[in-house]
Amino acid sequence: MDAIEVIRAKRDRGELTTEQIDWVIGAYTRGDVADEQMSALAMAILLNGMNRREIADWTQAMIRSGERMDWSRLDRPTADKHSTGGVGDKITLPLAPLVAACGAYVPQLSGRGLGHTGGTLDKMEAIPGWRASLSNDEMLGVLRAAGAVVCAAGSGLAPADKKLYALRDVTGTVESIPLIASSIMSKKIAEGTGSLVLDVKVGSGAFMKNVPDARELAETMVALGTDAGVRTVALLTAMDRPLGRAVGNALEVEESVEVLAGGGPADVVELTVRLAREMLAAAGVSASKDPETALKDGSAMDAWRRMIAAQGGDPDALLPRAAETMTVEAPASGVLTRLDAYAVGLAAWRLGAGRARKEDPVSAGAGVVLHAKPGDLVRAGQPLLTLHTDETWRFDRAVEALEDACAVGEASGEQLPLVIDRITAA
Template sequence: MNVIDIIVAKRDGRELTPAQIDWVVEAYARDAVAEEQMAALSMAVLWRGMSRAEVSRWTEAMTRSGTRLDFADLPRPTTDKHSTGGVGDKITLALTPAVAACGAAVPQLSGRGLGHTGGTLDKLEAIPGWRSHLSPTEMRSALRDVGGVVCAAGPDLAPADRKLYALRDVTGTVESIPLIASSIMSKKLAEGTGALVLDVKVGSGAFMKTMSDARALARTMVDIGTDHEVATVALLTAMDTPVGREVGNAREVAEACEVLAGGGPEDVVELTVALGREMLSAAGLTAAKDPATALADGSAMDVWRRMVRAQGGDPDAPLPTAREHAQILAGRSGVVRRLDALAVGRAAWSLGAGRDRKEDSVSAGAGVRLHAKPGDRIQASQPLFTLYTDEADRLQDAARELTDSYTVEDVAPDHTLGPPASLVLERVANDHRN
């Protein structure tokens, strides 16, 4: 094989053969293909795209570059969820124990936040003592004894993808849907789950800004899962407005615990239940307890507490709080019609809840509290946001991010507001319900 021939073939719009894909991924993983050569191939893929067969084979090659976990011997069927990332997206925290309480095993490999989107591991590390790095043996024990685990992917899971992901980030090829889809799915296939539900965010606070792009990504990932005999479903969910009312690591943990206690914001509960039902259905547990029941009867909270303890955390320990805070007040009365997720995410990042680079640290207590969301009535001088940070000099930049983030409109006092729109916009699958 010759890497130049492969680059030229894709540059000219030709379909790569399975042998070409297998060779170039394996050679790149062992440094036999130079970074600049893989950068050129990635750019060719960005411009020319990939067929379903190419994407499926590319994903398989990425998965094969490392080890693949196998939980087939567990007494419960495995099912997992992946979110493409958003603002206030603490769904995994309540979803994993809720689905485990309904009879499934949930091996949730999660990541860290970057830029305006939060990371599940950053949130959970706000819990004193909790640790994200587990061995395969520890994962298996947690799945068998508790039913759910949330941890970091080990370095031997899809290492070729980890290397390519870093390259795409600095070569302007992040936006390639085939490469996004294969990156996500190679890690999920390596994780060894039997069923997978994808939460593909769409809107201002999401990576995918339009329905057409989100739909294309969802379809590509569902097809990859189907081709590899993993029951896969995708829900397109709205991310123009943050999920819930808390954005920031410890703040989102606290809100997730409200949901696990049977309360919490309606949108967080809605999405948790919708994704949980899809996960159980994909795993074949159609007669299982409903996730809404698990949240209401306390069984999800019981699993949560056991999950936290199994990873060294103390579920009763106080969560970190920020040293400084400030409020932004409404300038007029009316109804909130718009609250931009991207602006809120950037404000939380400015306060210290996020990072610029993967090696940066984050503040556990930093974040934003949303006192009003679209559809809520607000009075002049009533708080719209509370900002939390450990460094007072961050408050001004965060407030600036929120200056044009919302719209308040007049409405008659007796005007009846309709129910909020569902977060679930569309379902993508290869089953009879699609």
Template sequence: MTVSEPFDAVDVIVAKRDGHRLSDAQIDWVVDAYTRGVVADEQMSALAMAILLNGMDRAEIARWTAAMIASGERLDFSSLSRPTADKHSTGGVGDKITLPLAPLVAVFDVAVPQLSGRGLGHTGGTLDKLESIPGWRAALSNEETMRQLEDVGAVICQAGSGLAPADRKLYALRDVTGTVEAIPLIASSIMSKKIAEGTGALVLDVKVGSGAFMKDEARARELAQTMVALGTDAGVTTVALLTDMSTPLGLTAGNALEVRESVEVLAGGGPSDVVELTVALAREMLDAAGRPDADPAAALADGRAMDAWRRMIAAQGGDPDATLPVARETEQVVAESDGVVQTVDAYAVGIAAWRLGAGRARKEDPVQAGAGVELHVRPGDTVRAGQPLLTLHTDTPERFGRAREALDGGLVVAPAGTSVAPRRLVLDRIEA
């Protein structure tokens, strides 16, 4: 006997196609029915395109997000002896901030349940980076996660399959139907997982610029405002920083290269922009978790954050003292003339790192732990002809040619005396 459904998928598609708002009942049904397989991929594709073209209001997005959360389990951290805070970045090139940030915040008796992902395309994945550490494992049970949060205070691991399964199915569909850019669907995808994860406070790092998902500041701001509203409506203390991603973060893009740089930051050194953003995000997380007087910069300088890092890595089977993988082959890109570095384009560097083997084109592809790009200059630096601008790293030297092609036009050396505006890393702060 066929069980009748309360709605027809075509009616829901037509309603949004014609610019109407969807009712709570329609949204609840279509998300659940798609998860169950009653609504077909081609029908959800049509609905996703209608949402891309006609948008959703705040109430619709909130209900869509709630329906995605309801498709799976919710974690509950209320039994922990400390408050929880989490960070989500929309992704960029050289964005290794999670690695030093999670243990840094844990120093101040705030638990950081950082459920992370793997990289796809030119943006690197946090789990890929950490998997370059010998022995480290990303897959933890809920019980292991809870125990580590209580004992160590920070965990970076992959999300379990039970969190927002509707999102996993819809995410894959959006990727192949030209609907990735729909802000209601981006916001609900990110926030359904983060709210289901059960954190009490959430800080969003919304990237803007060539190496970011959002190239345009107005659209990045709209996304940030939408996500802050979703978190606030769900009872999660949520704030967003708009940050620059026109130039890579730090001096490395690639898995083991970025781990090495993160350890330098935890040791009290490292590139100034990575330190600046790590501390800025830590302050936001600590403030949202009720620790407004904490001094994260001091905890980086005095070794407490490094101690927490070592405990976190060891708790997940990793050896914090192990030698990190190094690519078998390197090749330098040098300046062709004297001058001033005007541009180091984040997207160009990200594509080059990806082509060298640091990233993947499909989610099942392997990555090379040692591959990537190491920068020797930043915008504003004076260089001489023949001076190394960057070093390419890979195990497969036949990749060098295509990586160099990706960098064409991405590294611009202007005539001596050209002025280069200083970088503003944090562009704005958005709260409810």
């Protein structure tokens, strides 16, 4: 078997065999298939697609390229959650300790941000002393101590995906739904969790811009998880406006702690509670208390503090603050009808909260704070956004990103419901 044969088969709209997929993934991981050959195959997949059997085989081949984690030594079920990414999406931070407080273990392997979407690890690293890199034994120790762990995936987990993801990022093939689905699910299945809830974002600030594409991605991932023996459900959720009022690493940690303290923005609380209930149901846990109660009675906060401390962090430490701030004012009086998520995310990125390349540093204190959300009444000249950065030269480009971000009218504009749909196995 050779790479050219496999490339031609998909180029000509053929169906790749299980043997072809196993061979090409293994050979690429070993370095026997060149980057340019895998680039050609990825482009052929983007243009011609894959059927369910091909996607399942591709996913399993990537799982087999590395280790598979095992949580069978734990005395409670495990539940995991994955978001496809958005602007202000800090849900993992309050969600993991909340689900732990209600009776399930949460082994949450997370990633870093790239471009306008934030990364969970970047947010958590704003906490002084907190460590993202843990060995498998350390992860197990944190789970037993706190009920939840949020950390980076080890190098042995789906190495084929890590290599292919980097290639897709520079060859214009990221948008392929089969490749997105197999990338996400190979890592999640290899993590060894017993159940998985997917938060598939929809809108300008998300990877999927419209509901039909998001539904296709969700259905594909739910099928992959189900076929692999992982109880999997997906929610389609709105990302046409930012989630919550804080966008940026330390700013989002601060907002997450507010949620854990029983406060916080209504949309963040609603989605956190909804996802927690889905995770507990998928794990088959009869919760001793409802997630909403666990936020109010302090038990979720207790789990958060244990989790942060177990990973070397100081839950009482002051969070980093940006050196400079700038206010963006409402352009007119009326109802804020639109606040574009992508534009706000791009502004936060330009302020230093995000990175253009995976090796770039991020500013812990940089970001955007929203003083109004779509549907709110605003007055001309009132503060609409506060920009945070350590370097004043960044303000001009951030403001430029926000030029067409908002609209003010006489009545509320149309926006997606926070939870659009729920997808389960067919």
